[in-house]
Amino acid sequence: MKPEKLLRKMFDAAVEAAQPKHTIAAHLPKPPKGRTIVIGAGKGSAAMAAAFEKAWKGPLQGLVVTRYGYGMATKKIEVVEAAHPVPDAAGRDGAARMLAMVQGLTKDDLVxxxxxxxxxxxxxxxxxxxTLEDKRAVNTALLKSGAPIAEMNIVRKHLSSIKGGRLAATAYPARVETLIISDVPGDDVSAVGSGPTAPDPSTFEQARAIIAKYGIEVPVSVARHLAEAKDETPKALPHARATLIASPQKSLLAAATIAREAGYKPLVLGDSIEGEARDVGFVHAGIALQARRFGQPVKPPCAIISGGETTVTVRGQGVGGRNVEFLLALALKLNGAEGIHALAADTDGVDGGAEVAGALISPSTLERARKLGIDPWTELSNNNGHGFFEKLGDQLISGPTLTNVNDLRIILID
Known part of the structure; x- marks a missing residue:
């Protein structure tokens, strides 16, 4: 099998392992005496809702919010589509309706x-x-700052009426059972989607420190809200429980299985790798070259696999995209080394702000770019990975995958 086809097969296997239709039925909560209210949000929430409806035997009603283009047909659970990564009015209104749905419940009800x-x-x-405009301004600045997702979510929780456990707190005394597809390093349930139903250990003080750390200019109303710190997030929610139904590690192992079947020895570096995408790319290149030259830490033919969520501090005119930035840095450090191909993509089908999952590189990547008059180092400095791979025709476009277990990086060494 050609390396490019094997890389795509591994990506598809990782995505398939995280599909709710395969995982949700095994984690259904105990039916309640009273009502069942289903709520949710995320890029996989519509697929989760469809799978839950199919598996649940009793009556139910509900509402989930997903990204535009990620909706699915459901019968009892309403699906609302909204903007991501910068929020819009549809998401705000959906969240308000969701919060209203869980008010006035009893201990016999289930959320x-x-x-x-x-x-x-x-x-x-x-x-x-x-206001929504306040949140949009802060969110946009955070996305460009290079802050890791955990820090971004601390700020988001403390500017919200629903995140950081507030949704579960509103549902009290009803039992709250959360089913989670994790996209965060370490599978911290309080960090997935800013933990709307999970106790939150973070504080207003931490949120202020993060704003200061990255030099983010916030609206006066935001600065005042963070300084007053009147409504701290709940630190305990004894009526709420969370269950992980899909995770980055499970998807990495699914990709590793495909590699092994194709005759490549898989080496999984971890599911929680963070840092600047280009720096991670340089490090991965060093590991790949060591494997190719000396058979360490794994002998070829091999597949070096990693997950997690890197960041891009956007300083140039490009749109960023952590997977394409990783790949461009990787290609530059590999410098056309023979027998090394790679893929990096976000399992949700969207890398940064572009409707592109990621891209692929080969030993010919830099040579082909230079023949087209493209300087790879300039493109990297400009945070223009998407533009670079678009010109080469090496983008990986999957469309909406209806799930999200973060990034998948694979380096094949023949």
Whole structure:
């Protein structure tokens, strides 16, 4: 099998392993005496809702919010589509309706929350005194700052009326059972989608420190809200429980299985790799070259696999995209080394702000670019990975995958 086809087969296997239709039925909560209310948000929430409806035997009603283009047909659970990564009015209104749905419940009722990556931007219900425009401004600045997702979510939680456990707190005394598709390093349930139904250990003080750390200019209303710190997130929610139904590690192992079947020895570096995407690319190149030259830490033919969520501090005129930035840096450091091909893509089908999952590189990548008059180092400096791979015709365009377990990086060494 050609390396490009094997790389795509591994990506598809990783995505398929995270599909709710395969995982949700095994994690259904105990039916309640009273009502069942299904709520949720994220890029996988519509697929989760469809799978839950199919598996659940009793009556139910509900609402989930997903990204535009990620909706699915459902019968009992309404699906609302909204903007991601920068929130819009549809997400705000959906979040407000969702919060209203879980008010006035009893201890005999059950709230099932279906949460996946992307929920933080999709559930954008500003805290009292803030506007959607305030949140959009802060969110846009955070996305360009290079802050890791964990820090971004701390700020988001403290500007929200629904995140950081506030949704579960509103549902009390009803039992809250959350089913989660994780897209965060370490599978911290309080971080997935900014944890709308999970206790939150972070504080207003931490949120202020993050704003200061990255030099983010925030609206006056946001600065005042963070300084007053009147409504801290709940630190304990004894009526709420979370269950992980899909994770980055499970998807990495699915990709590793395909590699092994094709005759490549897989080496999984980890599911929680973070840092600047270009720096991670340089490091991965060093590992790949060591394997090719000396058979360390794994002998070829091999597949070096990693997951997690890197960041891009956008300083140039490009749109960023952590997977394409990683690949461009990787290609530059590999410098056309023979027998090395690679893929990096986001399992949700969207890398940064572009409707492109990622891209692929080969030993000919730099040579082909230079023949087209493209300087790869200039493109990297300009954070223009998407433009670079578009010109080469090496983009990986999957369309909406209806799930999200973060990034997948694969280096094949023949």
């Amino acid at each position: 099932v929350a279906l949460v996946s990556g992307g929920a933080s931007a999709l559930l954008s219900l500003p805290a009292e005194g803030l």
